[in-house]
Amino acid sequence: SLVLGIETSCDETGAGLVRDGVLLGEGLASSADEHARFGGVVPEVAARAHVSAVTPMVRAAVEAAGVSLSDIDAVAVTAGPGLSPALHVGVAAAKAYAAALEVPLYGVHHLAGHAAVDVLGHGPLPDRCVCLIVSGGHTSLLALGDLARDPVEHLGDTVDDAAGEAFDKVARLLGLPYPGGPSVSRAALDGDPAAIAFPRPMTGPRDAAFGFSFSGLKTAVARHVEAAQDAGRAVPVPDVAASFQMAVVDVLVRKALRACAERGADTLLMVGGVAANRVLRTEMERACAGAGITLRVPVPRLCTDNGAMIAALGDLLVRDGVEPAGLGGTAVPTVPLTGATITFPPATG
Ligand code: ATP
Numbered sequence: 001s002l003v004l005g006i007e008t009s010c011d012e013t014g015a016g017l018v019r020d021g022v023l024l025g026e027g028l029a030s031s032a033d034e035h036a037r038f039g040g041v042v043p044e045v046a047a048r049a050h051v052s053a054v055t056p057m058v059r060a061a062v063e064a065a066g067v068s069l070s071d072i073d074a075v076a077v078t079a080g081p082g083l084s085p086a087l088h089v090g091v092a093a094a095k096a097y098a099a100a101l102e103v104p105l106y107g108v109h110h111l112a113g114h115a116a117v118d119v120l121g122h123g124p125l126p127d128r129c130v131c132l133i134v135s136g137g138h139t140s141l142l143a144l145g146d147l148a149r150d151p152v153e154h155l156g157d158t159v160d161d162a163a164g165e166a167f168d169k170v171a172r173l174l175g176l177p178y179p180g181g182p183s184v185s186r187a188a189l190d191g192d193p194a195a196i197a198f199p200r201p202m203t204g205p206r207d208a209a210f211g212f213s214f215s216g217l218k219t220a221v222a223r224h225v226e227a228a229q230d231a232g233r234a235v236p237v238p239d240v241a242a243s244f245q246m247a248v249v250d251v252l253v254r255k256a257l258r259a260c261a262e263r264g265a266d267t268l269l270m271v272g273g274v275a276a277n278r279v280l281r282t283e284m285e286r287a288c289a290g291a292g293i294t295l296r297v298p299v300p301r302l303c304t305d306n307g308a309m310i311a312a313l314g315d316l317l318v319r320d321g322v323e324p325a326g327l328g329g330t331a332v333p334t335v336p337l338t339g340a341t342i343t344f345p346p347a348t349g
Pocket residue numbers: 009010081082110111114134135136137138163164165167168179180181182185272273274275276277278303304305
């Protein structure tokens with residue numbers, strides 16, 4: 001079957017068309033430029049951009065795939081988590097397509113979509129694996145079974161900031177543009193990752209084995225920047241960026257490898273926007289190779305938000321015969337990752 005996926009949880013408007021694990025077409029627009037001067041995503045601005053972009057992106061996906069709307073057999077949409085006004089645009093659009101085309105609608109969890117997208121590049125997921133999700137709003141180590149059906153087991157989550165959030169906040173501290181991940185990693189190219197010994201939070205023997213904490217690291221960067229300014233020295237932006245980046249990477253690599261060892265996992269799936277980071281990919285690959293673990297990471301373009309990931313997950317659900325949602329619900333801005341689908345709460349009133 002041909003599955004249309006729609007993603008509008010943050011500032012990317014994405015549409016994707018997937019059939020049997022193959023990406024046929026995509027449309028992707030971003031309102032990131034409109035948020036840049038605010039240093040972060042403004043929900044109402046993002047929602048308006050989704051309203052303008054959502055049907056053109058679906059049209060772009062349909063044209064790229066060389067199909068017509070009437071060929072679509074099911075629609076999947078990010079139902080949560082995300083920015084409330086942004087999510088509602090995608091959910092409303094997806095309902096309209098599903099109703100007009102008389103096809104089933106799946107409300108899916110955005111983070112499960114981040115994981116599912118790897119199927120498009122690397123084929124079916126193994127029966128079980130450890131998954132590291134590193135995104136703008138989440139950082140978790142998970143034990144995954146069948147992504148479409150099985151409950152997701154959380155081995156550990158961040159107790160404060162997500163890894164991507166730390167990149168975004170450090171970018172602001174260093175006067176680098178939003179989104180912070182790409183700009184910090186670009187600045188880091190000219191820096192020395194060993195220049196500043198930033199802390200590696202939660203890696204001590206008495207810390208929660210698979211928990212993360214990145215807010216203290218951000219504070220350490222802030223203190224370093226302030227100290228330089230107070231002393232009338234120029235902030236060594238490339239060195240700070242490179243040293244911060246290496247601290248994050250070091251923590252993620254250590255914890256992910258520890259989780260794989262504990263669970264006896266031979267595959268590590270690394271997903272989410274921060275998984276686009278070049279140094280993280282290189283260091284994780286090196287560590288996994290040394291430990292005999294197969295590392296699966298989507299191509300960088302598919303790590304950040306897009307419609308293909310939601311279509312990929314919808315395709316898994318359809319092929320697994322999972323029951324679709326009705327058309328009577330609304331988006332759920334805050335929802336933990338317990339499984340692939342989200343039951344839409346009925347609209348009240
Ligand atoms: P979530 O998926 O948790 O709801 P989100 O959808 O906003 O959050 P993603 O699109 O998955 O997040 O990822 C965006 C995040 O990834 C941002 O914090 C961004 O700074 C970070 N990011 C993107 N590219 C890179 C990179 N090359 N290096 C580091 N971080 C990056």
